[in-house]
Amino acid sequence: MKMKNILSLAFTNMRRRKTRTALTTLGIVVGIMAVVSISALSGGFEGQITQQLSQGLDTDILTVIPGGGILGGGGLTSLQMNDTRLIQNITGVEATLGISQTGTTIYNETGGTLDTRLIGVNFTNLEAVYGHRLTFSDGDWNQLGANDSCIIGYLNDPIASAGDNVTAEVLVRVGFSFIFINVSFIVGGVLEEAGQSGMLPFDRSIFIPLDTYQDLFNTEAIDSILVRIADPQQADAIADEISEAFEDQVLVIVPSAIIDTVSGVFNIMEVFLLAIASIALLVAGISILNIMLVTVMERTREIGIMKAIGAKDRTILSQFLSEAVLLGVLGGVIGIIVGLVLAYGMGLMLPVLFSSFQGGFGNGDFGFGGGGSFTLVPVLAPETILIAMSFSILVSVIFAIYPARKAAKLDPVKALRYE
Amino acid sequence: MNYESLYVFVNFMSLRVIYDFDSPLCFQLVILMTQPIQADEAITPLFDYQSQTFKHIIEAQNLERTYQMGTVSVRAVRGVNLQVPQGEFLTILGVSGSGKSTLLHLLGALDQPTAGKVFVEGLDLSTLSHNQLADVRLRRVGFVFQFFNLMPQLTAQANIELPLKFSEVPTANAHRRAQELLEKVGLGDRRHHIPAELSGGEQQRVAIARALANNPRIILADEPTGNLDTNTGAEIIHLLRNLNQSQGLTFIVVGHDTRLTTVADRVIEMRDGEFVAEREGGGQVTVK
Numbered sequence: 175m176k177m178k179n180i181l182s183l184a185f186t187n188m189r190r191r192k193t194r195t196a197l198t199t200l201g202i203v204v205g206i207m208a209v210v211s212i213s214a215l216s217g218g219f220e221g222q223i224t225q226q227l228s229q230g231l232d233t234d235i236l237t238v239i240p241g242g243g244i245l246g247g248g249g250l251t252s253l254q255m256n257d258t259r260l261i262q263n264i265t266g267v268e269a270t271l272g273i274s275q276t277g278t279t280i281y282n283e284t285g286g287t288l289d290t291r292l293i294g295v296n297f298t299n300l301e302a303v304y305g306h307r308l309t310f311s312d313g314d315w316n317q318l319g320a321n322d323s324c325i326i327g328y329l330n331d332p333i334a335s336a337g338d339n340v341t342a343e344v345l346v347r348v349g350f351s352f353i354f355i356n357v358s359f360i361v362g363g364v365l366e367e368a369g370q371s372g373m374l375p376f377d378r379s380i381f382i383p384l385d386t387y388q389d390l391f392n393t394e395a396i397d398s399i400l401v402r403i404a405d406p407q408q409a410d411a412i413a414d415e416i417s418e419a420f421e422d423q424v425l426v427i428v429p430s431a432i433i434d435t436v437s438g439v440f441n442i443m444e445v446f447l448l449a450i451a452s453i454a455l456l457v458a459g460i461s462i463l464n465i466m467l468v469t470v471m472e473r474t475r476e477i478g479i480m481k482a483i484g485a486k487d488r489t490i491l492s493q494f495l496s497e498a499v500l501l502g503v504l505g506g507v508i509g510i511i512v513g514l515v516l517a518y519g520m521g522l523m524l525p526v527l528f529s530s531f532q533g534g535f536g537n538g539d540f541g542f543g544g545g546g547s548f549t550l551v552p553v554l555a556p557e558t559i560l561i562a563m564s565f566s567i568l569v570s571v572i573f574a575i576y577p578a579r580k581a582a583k584l585d586p587v588k589a590l591r592y593e
Numbered sequence: 594m595n596y597e598s599l600y601v602f603v604n605f606m607s608l609r610v611i612y613d614f615d616s617p618l619c620f621q622l623v624i625l626m627t628q629p630i631q632a633d634e635a636i637t638p639l640f641d642y643q644s645q646t647f648k649h650i651i652e653a654q655n656l657e658r659t660y661q662m663g664t665v666s667v668r669a670v671r672g673v674n675l676q677v678p679q680g681e682f683l684t685i686l687g688v689s690g691s692g693k694s695t696l697l698h699l700l701g702a703l704d705q706p707t708a709g710k711v712f713v714e715g716l717d718l719s720t721l722s723h724n725q726l727a728d729v730r731l732r733r734v735g736f737v738f739q740f741f742n743l744m745p746q747l748t749a750q751a752n753i754e755l756p757l758k759f760s761e762v763p764t765a766n767a768h769r770r771a772q773e774l775l776e777k778v779g780l781g782d783r784r785h786h787i788p789a790e791l792s793g794g795e796q797q798r799v800a801i802a803r804a805l806a807n808n809p810r811i812i813l814a815d816e817p818t819g820n821l822d823t824n825t826g827a828e829i830i831h832l833l834r835n836l837n838q839s840q841g842l843t844f845i846v847v848g849h850d851t852r853l854t855t856v857a858d859r860v861i862e863m864r865d866g867e868f869v870a871e872r873e874g875g876g877q878v879t880v881k
């Protein structure tokens with residue numbers, strides 16, 4: 175019997191039992207839907223995170239923070255400006271920048287207010303490390319001599335111009351109590367939009383001289399040292415050297431390593447979720463097996479008729495297997511569509527959840543993308559569609575093999591007698 | 594995750610699994626699925642198998658069929674010898690349980706004897722493979738049953754086309770052939786009705802047309818009027834005798850209906866799995 179005819183008979187049979195066909199398909203749909211939506215979401219999520227990370231992570235900037243030590247314990251409790259010299263001596267290091275930062279609210283002369291980061295830096299070092307990247311829309315590096323001068327970031331809608339006064343409200347510790355104090359600065363420059371680099375959200379920051387910062391908080395320590403290196407390829411080697419120079423008492427963050435780690439985590443997550451989806455498909459397969467066995471029993475007489483008028487075992491077998499293939503194709507197509515719709519739906523839902531989290535965590539200090547709206551566009555690779563389709567058909571066919579063979583091997587005379 | 598290799602792996606596995614479970618059969622399914630569908634060929638003769646030389650179109654030698662039910666064995670057919678010349682209309686009578694159906698199934702390659710031999714058009718059925726036996730049912734004998742045994746989901750037309758599709762007759766030819774056969778059994782206007790929408794007599798006509806589809810020279814009918822009223826039964830007997838006369842088809846008809854004896858060339862009586870009497874039939878061409 176030609177495939178065309180086998181398929182058309184399979185179609186007729188599937189139409190005859192619409193509800194049953196629908197229910198059988200449902201199992202596959204759920205399984206494939208899970209596979210597709212999971213891979214689409216995690217694909218999109220991974221792409222998003224990696225993209226945002228690589229945007230914020232300049233590959234030529236290493237970040238040194240206190241910590242490290244054996245088993246993560248111990249380590250230096252803080253870094254100092256002097257420490258930059260140790261790093262500066264390492265070959266391949268172009269410039270270093272010690273920074274300290276905290277959250278603040280700034281006010282301009284007309285009462286405008288904004289929550290930002292207050293960042294203490296040495297302006298000369300800032301220029302050495304980021305000079306190529308930062309341009310001023312107003313003012314310039316030369317207007318930053320005084321210890322009450324400051325640079326303000328792009329801030330979407332610049333809150334002040336060069337020469338203006340801004341007031342920063344900061345929380346400081348006096349004795350055993352914390353108090354808010356207001357500190358006034360003169361704006362020396364306003365930055366163009368510059369995005370983010372590691373822990374420096376340029377566009378949402380106000381930069382003040384490190385000395386002033388340290389006086390304000392009565393400390394000698396700095397939070398971290400940013401290191402610009404000549405060749406990003408050397409990042410790992412230089413990171414090792416820095417660690418050695420500090421007897422492994424610091425942590426050196428290599429940007430590409432972060433991306434690798436995040437990708438790795440996503441891969442593990444994906445495999446785990448796909449394992450769950452596979453279980454869903456397995457359950458779908460068992461339900462196909464079950465329903466097919468019932469169908470074979472119900473159609474025993476028809477199988478007997480077909481054999482009596484000359485159908486070969488193989489014709490009966492292909493008949494049931496092609497019904498399974500059709501179920502697989504149907505379930506696969508619907509599953510892929512529903513899975514994508516689900517993924518897009520969840521893609522729309524997630525940002526809403528995320529933004530409420532960001533609100534809850536204050537300014538979103540370390541929020542990737544600098545507090546910009548977080549959108550999640552599912553990404554489904556064409557290979558994933560092919561894999562989902564193959565799995566759908568494969569599962570249907572595998573679980574139909576037993577019932578189909580059972581049907582093919584029925585004795586025609588007994589089958590004809592079957593009531 | 595390496596998608597390419599996973600994809601290759603999955604496809605490889607699907608082929609392996611299908612291949613391993615039912616070697617060439619399932620494998621062929623996959624190949625067939627990917628093959629373009631053949632265009633209709635020019636009209637081919639409906640049966641072009643090699644004609645064997647034979648003296649009797651159907652012959653049974655010492656035919657035995659024993660059913661084993663636990664410790665009890667039932668000898669449904671006991672040493673039957675039968676020779677049917679081509680073109681004969683043979684009626685086998687017998688009370689219920691005398692083994693008529695069992696014998697008919699053996700003659701039509703639907704069941705295998707416990708002992709003895711059946712020859713269909715000179716072919717020794719005991720030498721044939723499982724698939725070859727199916728081919729005998731497909732092309733050399735046509736079955737007509739008491740309960741019609743039509744496929745309930747298929748229209749009259751599609752029911753007749755089914756054996757033509759089994760024998761891979763091109764679609765257009767199958768379509769035309771089914772239409773001709775429906776005209777021949779007087780159901781030209783019922784083509785698109787499914788069995789549930791047809792009367793018993795009409796269903797039996799469709800079943801007869803289906804039995805004729807692949808142009809066999811032998812028709813085996815098991816109580817073809819057993820489920821019909823008197824008049825309809827007479828019409829069906831008339832139709833069978835007519836086909837026998839006009840086309841030279843060989844008929845072996847089993848049943849209780851005495852009118853079958855009036856049209857038959859020969860009548861055999863069966864009891865407890867044995868032939869107990871044989872006489873000439875009425876040989877009439879029409880039925881009252």
Ligand SMILES: Nc1ncnc2c1ncn2[C@@H]1O[C@H](COP(=O)(O)OP(=O)(O)OP(=O)(O)O)[C@@H](O)[C@H]1O
Binds near residue numbers: 660668669696
């Ligand atoms: N599958 C089977 N298993 C066991 N015994 C069977 C089987 N099929 C038939 N028999 C027995 O074989 C004998 C002959 O049965 P068969 O169906 O051939 O009779 P029949 O002449 O066609 O009867 P009827 O006129 O009622 O159709 C009966 O005794 C029956 O019980």
Ligand SMILES: [Mg+2]
Binds near residue numbers: 694
């Ligand atoms: Mg019977």
